[in-house]
Amino acid sequence: MKETGEPTGILLNRAQELVEQHIPPLTLDQTEKAIELAARECVRNGLTSVHDARVSPLMLQALRELIRQDRMPLRVYAILDGANQTAGEGMA
Helix, strand or coil: CCCCCCCCCCCCHHHHHHHHCCCCCCCHHHHHHHHHHHHHHHHHCCCCEEEEEEECHHHHHHHHHHHHCCCCCCEEEEEECCCCCCCCCCCC
16 A cells, blocks of 8 residues: 555555456466467567466467467477366376
């Protein structure tokens, strides 16, 4: 809060979780669009590769689909999120 008591809109520490639990999860299509937009912004700013250490199964599926469709302009080193109970399912 500001000194005047007016909220700043910034969520500190674990307060984000109070809001996140009310936001519906993204669909595969929404995830693909978000990743593609972020990747293009990275490339626009001169990046050629990134690391992501909290990739969910849905994000991995979206990344694979973007690569398959030749829509991924960036190399991504993806690490599955170990906290996700389903992270390793279907990885054979």
